[in-house]
Amino acid sequence: MKFPKYFSIWQKIGMHGLRLTAWAVLAFLMIPILVIIPLSFNAEPYFTFTEGMLTFDPDAYSLKWYAEIFNDDKWMLAIKNSFFIGACATLIATVLGTFAAIGLSNPVMPFQRAIMAMLLSPMIVPLIITAAGMYFFYTQLGLSGSYLGVIIAHAALGTPFVIITVNASLSGFDYSLMRASLGLGAPPVYTFFNVIMPLIRPGVISGALFAFVTSFDEVVVILFLAGPEQRTIPRQMFSGLREQINPTILAVAVLLVVISGLLLLTIEYLRARGERIRSGEI
């Protein structure tokens, strides 16, 4: 670290201390994520490092827990369910959320603040309350224990994120472009897909990713609403952690970390692109 000449010794120590603290906090954030990677290759059915692993004995490492995932019907069903429920919920949340955000960002929209607060409330209300309420209500409608019920529930939980991201991408939106298109005779549908959509696309996609992750990661509502047929990955992990811990869970966890890494890269790319679009570079 280089410091300006006028820095006193105490300021230098302070800066070093700050850097050290910052790195310690980063380590606190990252170590729990990183530590499960070697553990998932454990040849023994333990959740901790064995003697062999610490001495880098190749026999102490194995891929068998990964093989286990693909040989276990329960895990395969859970993976299929997670992607299916996530995709359907994302589709509903993205379509409805995008339209709503366009309407809400219009300055003439009546009761804007109240409606916004209401539409964002699924994000704020604790999941246990949502899950309990949905259990009461969806059972009356015959929706509990069905894919439809779980999908609707997850879509409702995902919409706030779509509204927020699309709203952000609309913050610099020039409404005269829309008026120009309509004024030149383009039909509204054409205007939507060819004028509005290209400009807000990064917001829509990152909103969709948020909605997907929300569903993909959700377990409380699943615990209350889903039957054995709708078990998802987090649900399977939850019961695994409660009933019998085995390193298959760690192997699944590592795969999920890889997926979140990919999602993070996509989101960051989209965010950078969105910023460039708004500043007029593209």
Add this chain to the structure above:
Amino acid sequence: MSQSDLSMNNNMEVRSVLTAEEMAQSRKMQRRRKVIAFAFVTPLLLFVLIAFIAPIGTMLYRSVYHPTVAQLIPDTLDALSGWDETTDIRPDDAVLNRFSVELKQLAMTRKSGKLGEEINRAMPGTSSVIKSTARKFKKLDTELLRNEGATRLLASKPQWKEVEIWRAMKASGAVFTSSSYLTALDLDRNAAGEIVARDTQVYIQLYLKSLKIALMITFLTAVIGFPLSYYLATASPKTANTLMVFVLLPFWTSLLVRTTSWIALLQTNGVVNTFLKAIHVITDPIEMLYTQSATVIAMTHILLPFMILPLYSVMKGIDPSYLRAAMSLGAKPIPAFIRIYLPMTVPGLSAGALLVFIISIGYYITPALVGGTDGQMISNIIAFHMQSSNNWELAAALGSLLLALILILYWVYDRLVGVSNIKLG
């Protein structure tokens, strides 16, 4: 002239130039635009109303609506309505006869256990009385019970002679009741109908414990998150962007993955204990998993990004020259930091703190998996009453109280930060 003055002038001019007809047309246009904007929002509004608001409404309704007992013994409750429960005289034999018949019917349809469970909530210890009587009545003839049920009832268990069990039955029979809220607040109604505190305080303690845990997590995330955010905000953009990945990756990683990691780290033969033993700090493993500290540590880790992100975005907007100016004018570094820099970070700090607090107060999964009995929060008890004890009314009442707390905080957050200003990623 400010901008608002200008637009006002414009408006006045327009008013004087436009004819009445044109004015009406413009108003019509304005209304049309409003309708179009509303039409965009309507589908989601309806969806959220049905898929989310209606369930929450149902939960609120369930917290005061309690039909179970009324459905089990309608005839008895009808008979009991003529009995004054404030007196010390038990209901007359006619009422007891009618109850005997209903109890036999319940025994035959295997519902007497449910009745016992329900009445037991109003008066602990009654469950066994009802169950054993029901078992005896199952073999008896209905006609016999219709005539001499009262005698049989009084002979089977001494509790039926007391007035308390009938009071409990009448109280549980009310379809709309505030009793779940009273239980949720550790209150009870005495024989005279006055509200008094219960001997054993359970739920208030639980709320206080949840608040304490949430406050601890909020405090820890602020203390840990502040130096890192400051470091990121003052580092070069390239370093900051690279290091930001280490904040965002945990943020995007599944909550269950992070909870799993903490189980692997904290358990008796886990990574932390093995490491501490290897460097000879300890000889016997420390019990860390399934404690309140495990809940606090794991949740601090999980919620830390929610503190760092708003703090960082606020700190990035603070001009470093303020601090330099203060110091060049003779302020010592620490007072300058506290009096100049810290106040400017308050918007980020309060946004992060409220967000972390709101999320942590209603957390369920992590306390359920790593908390043991000591680290359970209010959500876990709600889940317990939903799934294990089947006391849905109490679960709904506890949930409604939690919801009220969250909505107040949400309102504060909206006032302070504005819900539409929430940024993600």
